[in-house]
Amino acid sequence: MRTISILGATGSVGASTLDLIRRNRDEWRIVALTANCNVTQLAALAREFGAEIAVVGDETCLAELRMALAGTGIEAAAGAKALCEAAARPVDLTVAAIVGCAGLAPTMAAIEQGGTIALANKEALVSAGDVMTAAVRANGATLLPVDSEHNAIFQCLQANDIADVRWITLTASGGPFRTWSAERIAAATPAQAVAHPNWDMGAKISVDSATMMNKGLEFIEAYHLFPVGLDALRIVVHPQSVVHSMVEYRDGSTLAQLGPPDMRVPVASCLAWPKRMETPCQALDLAAIGELSFFAPDENLFPATRLARDAAHAGGAAPAVLNAANEVAVAAFLAGKIGFTKIAVIVEQALNRDIGVAPASLEEVLAVDRLARLRANEVLESC
Ligand code: NDP
Numbered sequence: 001m002r003t004i005s006i007l008g009a010t011g012s013v014g015a016s017t018l019d020l021i022r023r024n025r026d027e028w029r030i031v032a033l034t035a036n037c038n039v040t041q042l043a044a045l046a047r048e049f050g051a052e053i054a055v056v057g058d059e060t061c062l063a064e065l066r067m068a069l070a071g072t073g074i075e076a077a078a079g080a081k082a083l084c085e086a087a088a089r090p091v092d093l094t095v096a097a098i099v100g101c102a103g104l105a106p107t108m109a110a111i112e113q114g115g116t117i118a119l120a121n122k123e124a125l126v127s128a129g130d131v132m133t134a135a136v137r138a139n140g141a142t143l144l145p146v147d148s149e150h151n152a153i154f155q156c157l158q159a160n161d162i163a164d165v166r167w168i169t170l171t172a173s174g175g176p177f178r179t180w181s182a183e184r185i186a187a188a189t190p191a192q193a194v195a196h197p198n199w200d201m202g203a204k205i206s207v208d209s210a211t212m213m214n215k216g217l218e219f220i221e222a223y224h225l226f227p228v229g230l231d232a233l234r235i236v237v238h239p240q241s242v243v244h245s246m247v248e249y250r251d252g253s254t255l256a257q258l259g260p261p262d263m264r265v266p267v268a269s270c271l272a273w274p275k276r277m278e279t280p281c282q283a284l285d286l287a288a289i290g291e292l293s294f295f296a297p298d299e300n301l302f303p304a305t306r307l308a309r310d311a312a313h314a315g316g317a318a319p320a321v322l323n324a325a326n327e328v329a330v331a332a333f334l335a336g337k338i339g340f341t342k343i344a345v346i347v348e349q350a351l352n353r354d355i356g357v358a359p360a361s362l363e364e365v366l367a368v369d370r371l372a373r374l375r376a377n378e379v380l381e382s383c
Helices: 013-022 039-049 061-070 078-086 101-112 123-138 148-159 180-186 190-194 203-211 213-225 264-272 302-315 318-333 342-351 362-382
Strands: 002-009 028-035 052-055 075-078 093-096 117-118 141-147 163-173 234-236 245-248 256-257
Touching: 002 013, 002 078, 002 101, 013 028, 013 039, 013 093, 013 264, 028 039, 028 078, 039 052, 039 061, 039 163, 052 061, 052 078, 061 075, 075 078, 075 101, 078 101, 093 101, 093 264, 101 117, 101 123, 101 318, 101 362, 117 123, 117 264, 123 213, 123 318, 123 362, 141 213, 141 264, 148 163, 148 213, 148 245, 148 256, 148 264, 163 213, 190 234, 190 318, 203 318, 203 342, 213 234, 213 302, 213 318, 213 342, 234 362, 302 318, 302 342, 318 342, 342 362
Parallel strands: 002 028, 002 093, 028 052, 052 075, 093 117, 117 141, 163 234
Antiparallel strands: 163 245, 245 256
16 A cells, blocks of 8 residues: 555645545555645545545634544644644655645655655746756656646656757647637636636646646746757647647657546546556547647737746746746736736736846745745735
């Protein structure tokens, strides 16, 4: 039996992970499950799986969590420190699936234990970049990419030499507004933005897919996970979401990973790594799909990939600023405070403000994140 902790257990990636564990109950023992404030679901999952500890990020939810777990023997805790303490409990695998930079400190706490981390929380790696990869090396930890694109690349790199890579191509669905006019996009509502054509995901990443910032974040994520350099990374729009990404080698061979648009496929790849496991996912029926198409991204309509690429080239604090400003802008859009196209405007203006030097520690990354949120909120007010 292997032990596992799931940070962000009540979310979409958390649900995909727990679905696979539910089908293989005798293989896994759950140590920690965490959420932010969804006490009802967290307590139900902790009871169902007999977790050791359940933690909510929001301290005001602790009393309710304690009540929901009364008599079970499952520990209940709350707050940022408790999330990190739970993440630091020794386990065979940690699934890092909190959304946003809120997941950074708990993910770093797991990395510091030197274990294996299945990383879905791309915002943490985008913000902390070199700090996180240095911690992985220093603690002898292993990062397994959950993001379907990076999981695809990881699979395509197996048994090959990274020095032989010519290109890594990230595929992007193009999101729900791929074929819309600029006028329609400007009037897009939160409900339209979260209705992704292929993937069923949390609200924040769905909006990121609609703006294409998700691909921008993934570009920076790929830079940190796969040391091929920024100039060997490119993005192609592939509306069917069947080819999850590709690696081209110097001999002209391109390897791709294909699969249904179901997060249980990359999650299973991490759970079973370096082996394979059964999943209930639909088999890929290429004859029924019929056609796979590929287009260059339109950075006039969707400027987020350009902003992310520029932030990656600028380095230093820029990726953390990009991420923080995007989180602020997406939350404002989902709350109905700004229009869809203002998201990229806010990110660009926040990036133009001076935030300081490259963060060299977790504390410095979190300080940049806080300052960038202040700046983004100032820009937001002026909108
Ligand atoms: P969801 O919004 O569905 O779930 C987010 C999870 O994080 C929930 O458990 C939520 O708890 C918890 N959470 C939110 N805010 C905080 C906080 N401040 N402190 C502690 N916990 C918090 O997100 P997804 O599952 O869609 O995405 C999770 C991560 O995985 C993101 O980084 C995303 O980019 C990445 N990812 C997601 C994919 C997908 O298919 N969904 C695909 C690839 C990557 P609560 O329920 O209580 O709010």
